[in-house]
Amino acid sequence: MNSGARETFVQTAADGTEFCRLTLDDVPAMLAIEQVSYSHPWSEGVLGDCFSDQYEVWGLVQQGQLLGYAIILWQFEEVHLLNLCVAPTHRGFGLGRRLLRYVIARSLLRPCEQILLEVRASNREAYRLYLSEGFEEVGLRKGYYPAPGGREDARVMVLKHPVG
Numbered sequence: 001m002n003s004g005a006r007e008t009f010v011q012t013a014a015d016g017t018e019f020c021r022l023t024l025d026d027v028p029a030m031l032a033i034e035q036v037s038y039s040h041p042w043s044e045g046v047l048g049d050c051f052s053d054q055y056e057v058w059g060l061v062q063q064g065q066l067l068g069y070a071i072i073l074w075q076f077e078e079v080h081l082l083n084l085c086v087a088p089t090h091r092g093f094g095l096g097r098r099l100l101r102y103v104i105a106r107s108l109l110r111p112c113e114q115i116l117l118e119v120r121a122s123n124r125e126a127y128r129l130y131l132s133e134g135f136e137e138v139g140l141r142k143g144y145y146p147a148p149g150g151r152e153d154a155r156v157m158v159l160k161h162p163v164g
C-alpha cells in the first residue's frame with residue numbers, strides 16, 4: 001500500500017493539469033467524485049484496496065484539486081482498466097480522453113498484449129470514447145452490473161497492442 005505525497009509525472013503547459021500517481025490520501029477526493037458519477041459507486045474500502053501490488057491509480061490534478069482518475073490492474077501481460085472517471089463539472093473538456101491515453105501509454109511501458117475493460121451497455125459516453133481510441137467490442141457479460149431495479153449487461157472491450 002502506498003500513502004503520503006503524490007508523485008507527479010507530467011506537467012501540461014496549457015491548463016496546469018498534472019498526471020499524478022495517487023495515494024491512499026486521495027481516497028476521500030476519489031470517493032467524492034465516485035459518488036456523484038455512478039448509480040452504484042465504489043465504496044471507500046474498495047477504492048482503498050486499489051492501492052496495492054499490481055494496481056496503478058492515476059489522477060489528473062489541477063492546483064491540488066483532483067479532477068479525474070483511472071485505476072488499472074496488471075494481470076500477467078494484460079492491463080485491466082477498472083475505473084475511469086472525471087468529475088461531472090469537468091467533463092466534456094477532453095480530460096477523460098487524456099486519462100485514457102495516459103493509461104494506454106503506461107501499458108506500453110511493460111510487456112502488455114492488450115487492455116481490457118467492461119462498460120455498462122447504457123454508457124454511451126464512455127463507449128464512444130473507447131471506440132474512438134481504438135478499443136473493439138469483443139463480448140457481452142450478461143447482468144454484470146447492479147442497476148436500479150435489476151442488473152445490466154457489460155460490453156467487454158479490448159485494445160490490442162501489436163505483438164513483437
Ligand SMILES: CC(C)(COP(=O)(O)OP(=O)(O)OC[C@H]1O[C@@H](n2cnc3c(N)ncnc32)[C@H](O)[C@@H]1OP(=O)(O)O)[C@@H](O)C(=O)NCCC(=O)NCCS
Binds near residue numbers: 084090092118124
Ligand atoms: C466517460 C467519461 C470518463 C468521459 O470523460 P470526459 O472528460 O467527459 O470525456 P472527453 O471530454 O475526453 O470526451 C472524450 C469522448 O467521449 C465521448 N463523450 C464524452 N461525453 C459525451 C457525451 N455527453 N455524449 C456522447 N459522447 C460523449 C465522445 O466520444 C468524446 O469525444 P469527442 O469530444 O471527440 O466527441 C466521463 O463521462 C465520466 O467520468 N463518466 C462517469 C464515469 C464513467 O461512466 N466512467 C466510465 C466507466 S467504464
